[in-house]
Amino acid sequence: MQQSQAPISSSSAVNRRGLRPRLTLLLGGILGIILLLDLEPYATRWLQPGGDIIFWDLHFPRVFAAAIGGIALSWSGLMMQTLFRNPLAGPFLIGITPGATFGVALVTYLGASMGLEDSGTSFALQPLAALGGAMLVLSIQLLLQKKLTQLHSLLLVGLVLGYFFGAAVDIITQTAQAQQVKQFVMWGMGGFDRVLPSQLILLGSSALIGLLILLYHRHAFNAYLLGDIHVESAGKSVKNLRLWLIIGSASMAAIVTAYCGPVSFVGLIAPHLSRKIQGTESHGPNILTSAFAGAALTLTADLLANQLIPNTVLPINAILSIIGAPVVIFMLARKD
Amino acid sequence: MKTQRVLSAITTLSALILGLASCGEHPRDANKSDIVWIKNAYATLFRVGYSGTDSFLELYTDAQSKKIAGAFHWGTSAAIQGYEKLKDRSKIVSLSAIHTGMLAELNAHRHLVGVESRKYIAHPLLQEKSTINSLSEVAPDGPILPEKLAFCNPTLMFGTLSSIEDKQAIERQAKGKFSVLWCNNHLENHPLGRAEWIIAFGWVMGKAEKAQGQFNTVKKDYESLVVEAKKSxxxxxxxxxxxxxxxxxxxxxxxxxxxxxxxxxxxxxxxxxxxxxxxxxxxxxxxxxxxxxxxxxxxxxxxxxxxxxxxxxxxxxxxxxxxxxxxxxxxxxxxxxxxxxxxxxxxxxxxxxxxxxxxxxxxxxxxxxxxxxxxx
CATH class of the missing domain: 3.40.50.1980 (Nitrogenase molybdenum iron protein domain)
Incomplete structure (x- = not known):
């Protein structure tokens, strides 16, 4: 019974019980407005010659990739923060993003060396390489998960893997040619423009898998936040639960990184915002709110990146960092 | 009396010698109105000028502000205020394949001792293995390698600004040892503006006429094609x-x-x-x-x-x-x-x-x- 309840719930938040659904609704409303603003410029040009092609083949995939990517990253962040019982955990911390970056750097460099550049194969291989790199890190984490009982050891392994793959990427880029470096740097800036309509299915599927894991294990995850003993007393295996958390969070982060490049801050901020609104760390209510927050963040960043300076697209990661850094500092300062 | 006369003659002679010597060594004020500047046809980021037995080269950072990136002179005057005297062009390091190509085009590539990277050079005169391999690579992977540059021991360097760190490193190393000419030909917007830079290289290498002739041929051909394109x-x-x-x-x-x-x-x-x-x-x-x-x-x-x-x-x-x-x-x-x-x-x-x-x-x-x- 204990595990089904919100594990951490402040008294002031309890007093604001009536406010929470309204705040969630407000966040949903904001998300809807941003979505409309992002879709509107092309939707109105729908009937113009070629307007339908631009909308369906180019604009729609970008906006929906931003929305789905934001949702997947927020859930990935939520699960990772649960796994490490640390509100600062994210895909960067356990080495997923450096692993994916390594995969892309390797295929960009090797593609040219093997003459794949001209055939265009290296472009097509990029998402697969990112996925491969992320999965490599995930496999190492899963293997070590069986041996390492201490959470902080797992976290340290993630950090060390991050340094390792970061160093490998540095060596690769130092020996690569200018064009390869350009291609790699463009991928590293992050963005939803490169997502094809067919790839939305894969992005959506990863988010769906993450959602199913979150929904199915939400009570167990709540107990996990209170400590291993609470999980064991509920008759669940801590190791199994960690396995689900790693699989869920890493696969979502890996697939988003593969298709959209490394997208920073969303996985860190969205769960925070959600917990502030809900006033609880319980997973149930935070699933919807963190999804709203994640999608609102990525859509806002996408909108600003495309509209802030006419005829220029700004890097998504730069926008997210400018929004994200003050928010995180503000939240930490308020908490302290 | 005789001694006095001898002393007076020695003093006069010494004064004359000292006066003549100081005439040569004393920095002459560069009076811009004395210099006849050659008007470029397309290039905006350099100009070449002449004044008596001296000739001048000014390099600019951008076309709008005309901020000086470097001012140099060749000639009989030992020093001219505001202009660095070029002394030796026997050992050159070039940081751009275009600059290297221009030197080869002027048949001055034998002065090259170092290049940015051998893999970017496509000039036919530098394709022979023994020629290309004799050139040291001072920045093969992007950033400048100070040890390699020191090993080249250049007397002159054609630089192209890739990063502030590189610029600072090069200028630290160059101080009192060799002259660096920062060439911003890549910032010219007209193709003939970039090609006209061969005149600046011709000035440095003492091949001004050859460079002018080469540019004139290119310009004539280019402009006639433009006319034809407009007509047809x-x-x-x-x-x-x-x-x-x-x-x-x-x-x-x-x-x-x-x-x-x-x-x-x-x-x-x-x-x-x-x-x-x-x-x-x-x-x-x-x-x-x-x-x-x-x-x-x-x-x-x-x-x-x-x-x-x-x-x-x-x-x-x-x-x-x-x-x-x-x-x-x-x-x-x-x-x-x-x-x-x-x-x-x-x-x-x-x-x-x-x-x-x-x-x-x-x-x-x-x-x-x-x-x-x-x-x-």
């Missing part, structure tokens, strides 16, 4: 450049170097904005802009339509792609990775213009091009 172009094909990188497209602006080539060859560049730089637009905006493009040039490393499609399948919405009218500039790409389009094309922009002129005109064959070829 009934319809101006809409032209796009570059290709998509991870959903982003670098689109040159209307007055940029590449757009100037397109306009001069009788085409109409499709751009996002007026200006001399470029815009980064996403694939969505690019397809909206480029859907009606007739010709696609400068497809980077892609030499096949399949490669262009793999970079983003949505390029199929562009008319030029559907009609197979995409052209790459890798026709002369060499085994070591060097591409004469970049360095020789800068020295001979008339060749690039001629290629584009042939590509834009349906009635001319495109198999006699220098650098361009169709994407198969």
């Amino acid at each position: 172009a009934g319809t101006h094909p809409k032209v796009i450049t570059n290709c998509v990188y991870n959903g982003m497209w670098f689109v040159p602006q209307y007055s940029s170097y590449v757009s100037q080539f397109i306009r001069d060859a009788g085409g109409e560049p499709i751009t996002a904005e007026n200006g001399t730089g470029s815009n980064v637009v996403n694939i969505e905006k690019a397809v909206g802009l480029f859907s009606e493009a007739d010709i696609w040039i400068n497809t980077d490393l892609c030499t096949t339509l399949n490669c262009l499609k793999s970079s983003d399948p949505r390029v199929q919405h562009i008319k030029a792609f559907r009609n197979g009218k995409a052209y790459h500039f890798n026709k002369q790409l060499q085994a070591n990775g060097s591409n004469p389009y970049w360095d020789m094309g800068c020295i001979y922009p008339n060749r690039i213009l001629s290629d584009l002129f042939h590509i834009f005109r349906d009635d001319l064959p495109t198999d006699s091009t220098y650098y361009y070829d169709i994407c198969k």
Whole structure:
């Protein structure tokens, strides 16, 4: 019974019980407005010659990739923060993003060396390489998960893997040619423009898998936040639960990184915002709110990146960092 | 009396000698009105001037502010205020394949002791293994390697600004040892402006006449092609450049170097904005802009339509792609990775213009091009 309840719930938040659904609704409303603003410029040009092609083949995939990517990253962040019982955990911390970056750097460099550049194969291989790199890190984490009982050891392994793959990427880029470096740097800036309509299915599927894991294990995850003993007393295996958390969070982060490049801050901020609104760390209510927050963040960043300076697209990661850094500092300062 | 006369003669003679010596050593004030500056035809970031037995070179950082990037002189005057006297050009380090190419074009490549990287050099005079291998690489992977530069022990260096760190490192090393000429030829927006820089190199190497003659030939050929393109172009094909990188497209602006080539060859560049730089637009905006493009040039490393499609399948919405009218500039790409389009094309922009002129005109064959070829 204990595990089904919100594990951490402040008294002031309890007093604001009536406010929470309204705040969630407000966040949903904001998300809807941003979505409309992002879709509107092309939707109105729908009937113009070629307007339908631009909308369906180019604009729609970008906006929906931003929305789905934001949702997947927020859930990935939520699960990772649960796994490490640390509100600062994210895909960067356990080495997923450096692993994916390594995969892309390797295929960009090797593609040219093997003459794949001209055939265009290296472009097509990029998402697969990112996925491969992320999965490599995930496999190492899963293997070590069986041996390492201490959470902080797992976290340290993630950090060390991050340094390792970061160093490998540095060596690769130092020996690569200018064009390869350009291609790699463009991928590293992050963005939803490169997502094809067919790839939305894969992005959506990863988010769906993450959602199913979150929904199915939400009570167990709540107990996990209170400590291993609470999980064991509920008759669940801590190791199994960690396995689900790693699989869920890493696969979502890996697939988003593969298709959209490394997208920073969303996985860190969205769960925070959600917990502030809900006033609880319980997973149930935070699933919807963190999804709203994640999608609102990525859509806002996408909108600003495309509209802030006419005829220029700004890097998504730069926008997210400018929004994200003050928010995180503000939240930490308020908490302290 | 006799002693007095001798002493007086010695004093007078000494004064005369000292006076003559000080005339030579005392810094002469550079009176700008004395210098006759040669007006460039297209280049805006350097100028060459003459005054008596002295000649001058001023290099600028940008065309608007005309801020001095370096001022140098050759001549009999020992020192002229505001101008650094060039003393020795026997051992040169060049940080750009274009500068190296210009030196080779002037037959001054034997003075080269170091280059940025051997793999970017495509000049025919430097292709022989013994020649190219005799040059040290001072920045083979981008950043300058100070030890390699010191090993070259240059007396003169042609620099191109890649980073502030590199500039500082080079200037620290150069202090009192060698002169550095920061050449911003890459910032010239007109192709002939970049080609005209050979005159600055000619001035440094003492081959001003040869350089002027070379530029005049290129200019004459280029300008006659422009006239022909203007006369004969009934319809101006809409032209796009570059290709998509991870959903982003670098689109040159209307007055940029590449757009100037397109306009001069009788085409109409499709751009996002007026200006001399470029815009980064996403694939969505690019397809909206480029859907009606007739010709696609400068497809980077892609030499096949399949490669262009793999970079983003949505390029199929562009008319030029559907009609197979995409052209790459890798026709002369060499085994070591060097591409004469970049360095020789800068020295001979008339060749690039001629290629584009042939590509834009349906009635001319495109198999006699220098650098361009169709994407198969």
